[in-house]
Amino acid sequence: MTVASPESFQGSLQPQGWLRYFSFSLDHKVIGLQYLVTGFIFYLIGGALAGVIRTELASPISDFISRETYNEVLTLHGTVMIFLWIVPVVNGGFGNYLIPFYVGARDMAFPRLNAVAFWMIPPAGILLISSYFISGAAQSGWTAYPPLSITTPAAGQVVWILSVLLLGGSSIFGAINFIATVLKLRQPGLKLMQLPMYCWAMLGTSILVVLSTPVLAGTLILLSFDIVAHTGFFNPALGGNVVVYQHLFWFYSHPAVYIMVLPAFGLVSEILPIHARKPLFGYTTMVYSILGIVFLGLIVWAHHMFTSGTPPWMRLFFTIATSFIAVPTGIKFFNWLATLWGGKIALNSAMLFSCAFIFHFVFGGITGVALAQVPFDIHVHDTYFVVGHFHYIVYGGTVFVIFAAIYHWYPKFTGRMLNEDLGRLHFLLTFVGFNLCFLPQHWLGLNGMPRRVAEYDPAFTTLNQASSIGALLMAISTLPLLYNVIWSAFRGQVAGDNPWRALTPEWLTSSPPPVENWVGAAPLVHEPYAYGVPADQIDLNATSGRDLWSDGRS
Amino acid sequence: MTSLAPSSTVVTTTSLAQPVEAVEHGHGDFRMFGLLLFLVADGMTFAGFFAAYLTFRAVNPLPPGSNYELELLLPSLNTVLLVVSSFTFHRGGKQLLAGNRSGCRPWLLLTAALGSAFLAGQMVEYFSLPFGLTENLFASTFYALTGFHGLHVTLGVICILVVWFQTRDQGRVTASEPFGLEAAELYWHFVDVIWLVLFGLLYVL
Numbered sequence: 001m002t003v004a005s006p007e008s009f010q011g012s013l014q015p016q017g018w019l020r021y022f023s024f025s026l027d028h029k030v031i032g033l034q035y036l037v038t039g040f041i042f043y044l045i046g047g048a049l050a051g052v053i054r055t056e057l058a059s060p061i062s063d064f065i066s067r068e069t070y071n072e073v074l075t076l077h078g079t080v081m082i083f084l085w086i087v088p089v090v091n092g093g094f095g096n097y098l099i100p101f102y103v104g105a106r107d108m109a110f111p112r113l114n115a116v117a118f119w120m121i122p123p124a125g126i127l128l129i130s131s132y133f134i135s136g137a138a139q140s141g142w143t144a145y146p147p148l149s150i151t152t153p154a155a156g157q158v159v160w161i162l163s164v165l166l167l168g169g170s171s172i173f174g175a176i177n178f179i180a181t182v183l184k185l186r187q188p189g190l191k192l193m194q195l196p197m198y199c200w201a202m203l204g205t206s207i208l209v210v211l212s213t214p215v216l217a218g219t220l221i222l223l224s225f226d227i228v229a230h231t232g233f234f235n236p237a238l239g240g241n242v243v244v245y246q247h248l249f250w251f252y253s254h255p256a257v258y259i260m261v262l263p264a265f266g267l268v269s270e271i272l273p274i275h276a277r278k279p280l281f282g283y284t285t286m287v288y289s290i291l292g293i294v295f296l297g298l299i300v301w302a303h304h305m306f307t308s309g310t311p312p313w314m315r316l317f318f319t320i321a322t323s324f325i326a327v328p329t330g331i332k333f334f335n336w337l338a339t340l341w342g343g344k345i346a347l348n349s350a351m352l353f354s355c356a357f358i359f360h361f362v363f364g365g366i367t368g369v370a371l372a373q374v375p376f377d378i379h380v381h382d383t384y385f386v387v388g389h390f391h392y393i394v395y396g397g398t399v400f401v402i403f404a405a406i407y408h409w410y411p412k413f414t415g416r417m418l419n420e421d422l423g424r425l426h427f428l429l430t431f432v433g434f435n436l437c438f439l440p441q442h443w444l445g446l447n448g449m450p451r452r453v454a455e456y457d458p459a460f461t462t463l464n465q466a467s468s469i470g471a472l473l474m475a476i477s478t479l480p481l482l483y484n485v486i487w488s489a490f491r492g493q494v495a496g497d498n499p500w501r502a503l504t505p506e507w508l509t510s511s512p513p514p515v516e517n518w519v520g521a522a523p524l525v526h527e528p529y530a531y532g533v534p535a536d537q538i539d540l541n542a543t544s545g546r547d548l549w550s551d552g553r554s
Numbered sequence: 555m556t557s558l559a560p561s562s563t564v565v566t567t568t569s570l571a572q573p574v575e576a577v578e579h580g581h582g583d584f585r586m587f588g589l590l591l592f593l594v595a596d597g598m599t600f601a602g603f604f605a606a607y608l609t610f611r612a613v614n615p616l617p618p619g620s621n622y623e624l625e626l627l628l629p630s631l632n633t634v635l636l637v638v639s640s641f642t643f644h645r646g647g648k649q650l651l652a653g654n655r656s657g658c659r660p661w662l663l664l665t666a667a668l669g670s671a672f673l674a675g676q677m678v679e680y681f682s683l684p685f686g687l688t689e690n691l692f693a694s695t696f697y698a699l700t701g702f703h704g705l706h707v708t709l710g711v712i713c714i715l716v717v718w719f720q721t722r723d724q725g726r727v728t729a730s731e732p733f734g735l736e737a738a739e740l741y742w743h744f745v746d747v748i749w750l751v752l753f754g755l756l757y758v759l
Contacts, residue, residue, distance in 0.1 A: 109584050176591040184584045214595045215602035222606065222698060229687060231694035233606070239617065239691045244609050248602050 024119065026111035027515055031118050032097030033413060036406075038118075039089035042125055046080035047475060049073050054437070054471035057464050062454040070454035071139035072132060072156070078142030079160065082256070083167045084125045086398050090263035091209075092118060092174050094405055095202050097413075098270075099178060101506035101513075102196045104187030104522040109180035117173035124166035131159040141452055143249060146223060146234035146242050154227050161220045161227075168213045171259075175206035175213075182206075189524055193287065196504050196528045197280060200287050201266025204294040208255040208262075211298065216252035219245060243308050250301035258297040260394055261361075262290060264401035265332055268354050271401075271408050272336055274502045275351040276343030279529040282335040289328030296325045306374050307381045315374045322372035329365055333358065343532075349423030353404035356431050360396025364389055367442065382452075385445025391438045403430065403481070410485070411499050415511040416492030422484040426477055433473025440467050504528045589737050593744045596706075600748050603702065604755060607695045611759075614691055621685045622692040624757055632675045633753050636707075639668035640746045643714070647739050653729045655721055662718040662735075665742070669711040676704055696756060703752055706745045713738040 020030055021037070052073050056064040065073065096114065100107055108114045131137045135155035140148040149157050182195070182203045223245065225231045232238025234245040273280045280286065302310055302318040310318075336358055345351060367389040371377050380386065403426070410418045440463040445451075449460050456464065498507040506513070508523045616622060646661025685693040717738045720727040727734040 110588055113588070172592075172595050176588050176595070179591055180584045180588050184582065184587060210591055210595045211598055214597075214599040218599040218602040218702075219606075221702075222603075225694070225698060231688050231698075232691055233610075233694055233698075238688075239614060241610060241614050241691075244606050247609070248606060251602070 024115050026107070026115055028096045028100045028107045028111065028114065029513060029517075031114050032093050032095070034118050035088050035092035035096060035121070036094075038121060038125075039085045039093055042080050042084035043089075044478065045129065046077055046085055047478065049077035049080065050471060051475055053077060054468040056454055057456070058468040060456050060458040060461055060464075065454075067454045068136075068139060071141075071152075071452075072137040074452060075138045075141050075160070076128065076132060079128060079138075079164070080125070082142060082260070082394075083164060084121065084128070086260045086394060086402075087167075087171060087256070088121055089402055090260060090267070090398055091171070091178075091202070091205060092121075094198070094267060094409070095174070095178055095263065097409070098196075098198055098506055099181055099202055100185075101509075101517060102199050102504065102528075103182060103185050104190055104505060104524060105181065105185045106516040106522075108177050109185050110177050113173050114177050117170045117177070120166050120170035120173075124163045124170070127159055127166070128163040131156050131163075135159065143253070144220075144223065145249075146226060146240075146245050147236065149223060150226050150235055157227055158224060161224045165217055165220055168217050171209050172213050175209035178202045178206040179210070187522055187524055190526070193284070194526050194528070196266075197269035197283070197286055198263070198266035200290050201262045201269070204290045205259050205262045207294055208259050208297060212252040212255040212259075215248055219248040219252075243305070243310075246305050246308055247302065250304045251298075254301040254304060255297045257393065258293055260398050262293065264357070264398040265290070267401050267405045268336065268357055270504060271350050271354050271404055272339045273529045273531055274408075274500045274504075275346045275348065275354075276340050277346075277531045278339055278343040279531055280335070281338035281341075282331070283529070285331050286335055289331040292328035293325060296321060296328070300325065300372075303372050303377070306377045319372055319374055323369060326365065326369050329361075333362055333365070348407070348420060349418070349427055350404045350408040352424065352427045352431075353400045353407065356427070357397055357400040357404065360392050360400060360434075364392030364396060367392065380445050382450055383445035384441040384449045384451050387451050388438045388441035388445060391434075391441075396434055396438070400430070400434075403427075406481075406485070408500070409506075410488070411495030412506055412511050412513070414489050414492070415495055416488050417495045417499060418488045418492060419484050422480045426480040426484065429473050429477030429480070433470045433475075433477055435470070437467050437470025437474060440464075440470075503530055583733065585733055586736060586740070589740060593741070597744070597748070600702075600751075603695075603699055604751065607699060607755060610691055610695060616690050616692055620690045620692070622690065622696075623684070624696075625679070625682070626757060628675055628679050629753060629757050632672050632679075633749065635668050635672045635675070636746050636749050639665045639672070640743055642668065643739050643742050647732070647735055650721065650727070650732055650735055651729055655723075655728070658735075659718060659721055662714055662721065666711050666714040666718065669707055669714065669742075673704060673707055673711070676700065699752055699756060703745070703748060706748070710738070710742050710745050713741060 020027070021034060023030075025031060025034075052065065053070070056062065056070055056073075058064075062070065096108065128137075136153055138144065138149070138156040138160035139152040140157065144157065144160065182199050186192075186195070222231075222233045226233050226235055226240070230238075232240040234240050234242050236242060269280055269286060300318055300322045302314055303322045306315055306318075340355075367385070371380070371386065371389060407418055407423055410416070444460055444463055444467075447460070449456050495511055497509065497511050500507065503525065505523055505525050505528075508525070509518045642661050643665040646658045646665065649655075649658035649661060680697075687694060687697045717727055717734050719725065720734055
């Protein structure tokens, strides 16, 4: 280590070693792991809350917890999982770790802003969780629809708003950083259309965050006025309009689904080619379908409001626009399949989770197209069908990709491999548990079981119990993962710099990478997916900088 | 490795390293780009408010006899103040870039004074209006929109004063390092444009 001494980079006051993970570090890799670990802790909390929900729903009457507590738990579960686990991890976690590598940079464009964005998350999370113990948490669901959110106890709701505002701010700062890094910090000679797909996914996601998150912030500020100052923006009793809240809320929260799932698309597009030893199929169409999803994602929000008295022309427009989203997502789906087709597939944990993602995402996508159709949606609106659909997208989709990404990039994070047997056990439990938990919910919803209610018709008992057993399996499935991650950090098989023989730039340095990512010059990777090409046809200097890498691992 | 390979590698590295290092460590200044993105986000907050306001106007008629009359004189004067302040700021910025720091500072002070006068005018308006925050939907929206914009003006005035302080002798804002001033100026123009839209929607429409 002679070229890049940490002091020259961060100032001598920065702690080194494990302490830096608890500091205001400016290193994008430290920040990425801070996001990842913090997010995972909140995943465990949100999962425990889900366990409480499923325990309550194992029987038709409200016996395990009171109805009010059920509402609080349900609200916290949704908010924690979306705003403190999925959004921070797929964006902030992997984004911060990988994007600077992919653009050939030493760090993000604004390292200090990056650290600020991360450190807004723990206070927001603690604020949110502690509200349960101090004043009672919010009870109006993660959507906080008025007039419910105005009439339920105010203290928990205001804390919820503050917390979401903080998290939204963090998300916006992060997005500004990603856009600037991808567009402005690229290595000279690296063209946009040569970037790994995850860069495009993060660019699209960040555009959505910048355009839509502020609208949610403004809406929540108005809502807090309604609660605290008794204005009537969304209060019909005072001449206000609840549907305006729904429009503004979904203008953010529909794109939020893409904010959660687009980065997962990007990550899975990195993982599949490496483990199938084939180039990513249809790079250009992938890019344009991401941009198409970004555009369409901004103009479909009212499909959440087909039962809110929306006029027929609006229903027609939003049905058509929503159905169109199936086109770019379908392109991506077939591109992934074509990437796998005829590949030399290594069916390891990362690949298993990625394939399960494709399966779940298609299933959730099909129910999504179904939900876009007004007559069907009116029938199943606010039933468990929606819950099932939603979890197939965000859990079966994004969370499965997060797990795949953990197995894939853990060797880079720590220099050690995760145990494959434990990984496959984790996959099996998660896959079976997830499908057992959420598949029956479609049937329950079709037959009219409403969501967000602590009690239900005893006719639904059997399937609810099956669903609860699935949830239990999912809870158990985190144990092999936790054990694996901790055990492998100390005892895992040493990975070497590039255990997957990958060509993307994060693998062309040591594991874990040095503070400024490469000891020597950054490799210039023009073809990040040049797998399956005969060795004598690749110009190593031009495509991967592999000689620079062997220099850089020192 | 053969004896040939490392030497050729070193050559590649150093010849590559020169421009790369220069770009990465003294990399271009993207702060204005970042600010621009932030202003897009901030603008979207206002866009949400405007959308809410217009929808309220369209579908939520106020109950008969509601009190929502606005005076036009004072807000028009305020509008003039804010538009003029954008020009005075720009004038000061040009002075700084021309290397004339002492010529820049009075313009900054004048801009801050105009901004403060705007805020004072808005206060006078608030206290002379016949309706309060919770009177009706229009009143609530009026105070929320102008108040949120007023917060932006307040922040802008603070930024201008900070920049004014930083343009003193030995200050960090100079003709070669004008970021602080340029950022404050861009933000100020943004706040100005938002006000013009807001004025059109709230007072004229």
